[in-house]
Amino acid sequence: MANMLANIFGASPVDPLEKHIGIAYNCAKQLHDFFDASMSGEWDKAAAVRAEIEKLEHAADDLKKEIRLHLPKSLFMPVPREDLLELLLVQDKIANRTKDVSGLVMGRKLQIPAQLAEQFLEFVDRNIDAAKQARKSVRELDELFTAGFRGAEVDLVAGMIEELDRIETDTDDKQAALRAALFEIEVSLNPIDAIFMYQVIELTGQIADMAERVGRRLELLLSH
């Protein structure tokens, strides 16, 4: 009886969503150490980082399912449930792509050509930056809910998303440059490795793409 008041509150998706992007970013962040180890041929260490990535990707996946479970259709929220679920989905893809890239490299023990090492690591870091900026933006969700998705807080988040877009554009430029550099030297590489190198670059670049889509989803919420 006394629970009448308590029970009308559904589980708030805000904290879990913020926690989820935190895990996704943490997962993406591991790529730096992973490539660092793989480039210097320390495959044991790379395997350890890869295990950590898998663990984090699982954790993100579990949390994703948990959040979905607690967002039934009967919930009344300030923003559409579908938009929050979409946001969750793209957040999760940051971790998924991280796992895919590391799996691809690990499975083939793919060696990044030494001439490209520095440039490639910069590209990876910029993708991680994008994930970090996505985390920063999503972490404003609680404040957005407090402000009812209007006013000064909205401008603040819109600014963060603009920065996220700039980072993503930067990764695109870096990706193009990296492909051009790879094209220059591809004849000197094992052809199969070369093909997979293109794929690794493509997949890594998708981390920033997903981060950008997190921004797009967040932007949709802002316009409500």
Added chain:
Amino acid sequence: MEAEIIYITLAALFGIFMAWGIGANDVANAMATSVGSKALTIKQAILVAAVFEFLGAVLAGGAVTSTIRKGIVDADLLTGEPELLVYGMLASLLAAGSWLAIASRNGWPVSTTHSIVGAIVGFAAVGIGIDAVQWGQVGTIVMSWVISPLTAGFIAYLIYLSVQRLILRQDDPLAKAKRYVPVYIFFAAFTITLVTILKGLSHVGLDISLQDSYLLAVAIAVAIALFGAYAIRKIEPDKKAEKKQHFHTVERVFGVLMIVTACGMAFAHGSNDVANAIGPLAAVISVAQTGAVAAKSSLPAWVLVLGGGGIVIGLATYGRHVIATVGDKITQLTPSRGFAAELAAATTIVIASGTGIPISTTHTLVGAVLGVGLARGIDAIDLRVVGRIFVSWVVTIPAGAILAIIFFFIFKNILP
């Protein structure tokens, strides 16, 4: 004479038990928001609730008690056999108490007010006769059960909208909060004090002129607002818990306001819900003492004190646990949201109390919370539960009535 003593003793026991139940369960709804948002500690909340529930019951509980006592059953039909009213009121208390116990055990969201009104209507209509029920009055009461949550919801919506416009959506919400929250404190204190003075105090024999009432309400409200403003000025941002928008500290500023609205909510709750326990008791006492159904007899003050005391005991013995449990579950109701809901609900309830209409305080508060939700104030509201509350609303009235009819015929056969 002996029969009278049995009646009064039984009614007092049932009534105190009912008051205990109200204190144990329902008060939590009024205080849990303040505890959940950490505006008050559990101990402070108990203290505030005890003082203001008691004051509400004693100072402003008279009108609703009168309605329960003699506004639902038409006393004129009972002049020949006043003991029927005694059986009926005893049966109603027992029926409402049993129904609440059954509902609690099953986790159904049931209102105390609806149970007791349903029970009284039930025994009167079946035990005495359809004409014994003052259907006009009952119609008004039932209408108010629809209107009160809607009214509270609408007021809460407007209040929270103003909070968003004036404070939460501004560039420097902390500065705005420090500026406007004392104004909200003034309005909260003013509204509740004024309605109490205008509608409630006459029942305790205090007659204050209209002009004096306003002046007194303004004076009290200004005093409370100044005190609040002083407390607010001392609040400094906590750098660690803070992000750019200072919402953390903003909520602490609203916490001060919430202490005021929590007092108002406890007062409002006491003023309306005490009648559920002692209204029937008061009816039994007046019949037993005069040997007749005296519609004119006045309400003995000690009965209100007894009801208020029962609520406080329920609060102290069991209510503290319920407050803690509910408080943990409603953390979404931060002070800026919680105060809007509480102020809207308290205002609605105090007006109903002054008019003598028994309403469900919990439903009114739920309505107010939904109002805040409509203003995009609540992260997630479970509409299934809102639907379930509505179903319980409809079921409770016949359930209370049927139980009361059963108890009525049992009492009629076993009591002298």
